[in-house]
Amino acid sequence: MEIVRPHSHRNLFSSNDAASAPTIPLYRSAPPLEVRLEDFESFAIDRLRVLKGISDGLSRGKKPDEMEKLVSELWKVNMRHQHASEVLNKDIISHFVLRLVYCRTEDLRKWFLSMECALFRYRFRFLTAEAQRAIMDEFDITCKAVNIMEFESIKEKLGQVARSMGQPLPTGDAIFYKVPFEDVPELVAGRRVLLSQGYAYVAMNQVVSLVATLFRSQLSKTLILTNRKWTSSIREQEKHRLTPIVEALCSSYLGPDFSQPKEYAEISLKDIDQLAKTSFPLCMRHQFDKLKEDHHLKHGGRMQLGLFLKGVGLNLDDALAFWRAEFSKKVGLEKFEKEYAYTIRHNYGKEGKRTDYTPYSCYKIISSTPGAGDHHGCPYRHFSEENLRAALSRMGVNSRAMEDVMNKVRNRHYQLACTLTFEALHGVPCDAGINHPNQYFNDSQKILQPKKDSST
């Protein structure tokens, strides 16, 4: 692995009192440690349990305080070591092993990056002020504190920002850091900072966001370097020893991949109306109905529904026929062929970059941002209560189950709401929870198909 910033490579992990004063290593360079092969694998699996747990928590829409508890619990359970002095080493080794595992494709890198950053973020909050400051020093943040003169000149606006978030006004001794807005995209996106002339004024209690971004961009760069090293030498050198372990590690834990429909090889166009009624989750059912009604869906909807249908097993020719049948009623056959057919072929990897696009997961759908005229997104999150109730009762959810669903929605557990809907409609518990619209479909078919077979 490459050393990114050798000068700042302090021996964070060699100190003996690591257990008494916990800190987070920044993983800037691979540790000069000898690792036993079984530790290599078992440490990695332990860390993977943590990351997987975070991923599940996030996709279930857990709130920040719940996440904080979850992460702390996951870390305690999985990342301990019988020798206190080894805890930090385990942290570092497991990270670098997983870095090898997850550097190998864009999708793996993306997942690893977001989970490691989430982990870093929650661990950072648990640190003492002193340990936090040490990390801020590592990232050269402390020197960017706003001086008192400047603070006075923008105090009023900083107060406005605080009030807009329902927070108390900053006091005279409050510390703000002035950083390029590019370093705090998350705070910018949430309109949670004051911006002026390209700089963002970050309050002390927002520093975690800044540190996490810097951590993320460092990790993102090094993942690319790791990948290069992996393809150019490690994979071959370690062909008989590490490579099999590394390659097995990610596939066993990332959950199913819905890019290729496997269980139900293909569905036919004539069954699709029926399937929509029985086995589509609400998000897809709603778009499907809207498409039939308006003979049109905007781009976001075409992507979300189109890729779902692809995952369900609709082949390209049928997909074209399906969209053509609806769109041509509104825009005409000619316009459909000219303006819309391309993107459908594109989704199937037949145009442009020729990427075979994967159906959207719940996580992606929940975090999408539908606008005027859009029907995509997660109904549990994006519908008003009345509209959601109406849609659920159209689906056949009875009033008792409805209240349970609405309860989850109010607590922002959108996927649990969807799981309850599934259970109400199928009369069967769904212990794994719904994480993906295609999983909803597959699980539903698993329940419905045998019945159908036995009745015929």
Add this chain to the structure above:
Amino acid sequence: MNPQQESEFDSGALKPYYGKLFPFADIFKWMSYGHDGKHPGCDQSYFGRREFSFTLKGDIYLRFQSYNNAAELENSIKDKCPLKIDIGPVYTVDPAKRHAYAQGGNNVFTPVERELIFDIDMTDYDDVRYCCEGADVCLDCWPLMTIAIKVIDTSLRDEFGFKHILWVYSGRRGVHCWVCDGKARRLTNEQRSAIAEYYRVYKGNENSQKKVSLTGGALHPFLATSYTNVLKDYFEKKLLTNQNLLATEERYEKILSMIPDESIASELRGRWQDNRRSSSAKEDINVVRWEQCKQLLQSGKHKGLRRCVEEIVFSFTYPRLDMEVSKHMNHLLKAPFCVHPKTGRVCVPIDPNRCDEFDPTTVPTLFQLLEEINNEGLRADVNGEWSGTSLGNSVRLFRSSFLEPLQKACKEDIERSYNLKLQQSKNSIGW
């Protein structure tokens, strides 16, 4: 615009337009960002890594076109005579040779630079305008675009610190914005998304009641300034009456539905239902009703309702961006000075400082320009033939307010980073 004008457009007329009027040299200079000079710090490959994309007659799309110099670009456009020219990102390698690089497996063909762009389209405002719908615009709804330009332009400059910003009429029903500072061109997708999100207030989709929801004890300074400096005035002085926002029952019901307090809504409804003509006939009914509405909401009796006035104003005025366009580096955007195939109008730059004066219905059309050249006689001018036509002011505006300051800044940047590199290499030799 009207259907008659739509049918006026004929791609045959594009040949003389590209032949005599299209400002190739300016587009080339812009897209070179200073790398067209002789300075040793110039990156000679820069322009050649930019994607251009053409739409030809018969709906043929040509993507990933690239050119090494101004002459190649000009010849290709004159030869192909595209109905539409789109500009894409600058890639790691020449986009025309992307397949050769794709073999390696490791994706070396990726976008590395792209202007930060915004696309604002009048069709996204269909629920708040009554004068026209869909692709049509008129002077009654155009202020919505003026508002968008003012709000976004001010913020891009004062808050994000950008300087080189180009606003362009999209030729039909909206505006495009190109932010061209080096810093803007190198933003990551995540940072682009963050900026787009910063501007997003409108959160409802078709299935949620309230389109704008402003919470918290105060508005963020950006929203507060936009409200007091732009939105409020445009709402009260222009849109309220232009659009007759409160004139009929159907329309005022829409606004009443945004008031969370049922007693206030029904009180207003009661007043508006019976005193249809009782107030002085001189005063505009929309203005009268809005004042009543404001007065009740802001009376202080009902805490938490003051924000409602702002929510209504935001719903009817605040810019609505096509988010996806801004979020990713690889989105294409139509080049300035293209001719819109449906309206025949040229996509001319808009001066953000004088955007109030911009009138989409008087933007020169292709036919008008061709007629002007014919009538003028071929008066040769050092600047090219556009200077004597109605396009003259647009090209001059493009140069003086955008291109020239941009080029100056780019040259300084190149000089600075070149010196820095020299310095660094000197240091390393010393060591």
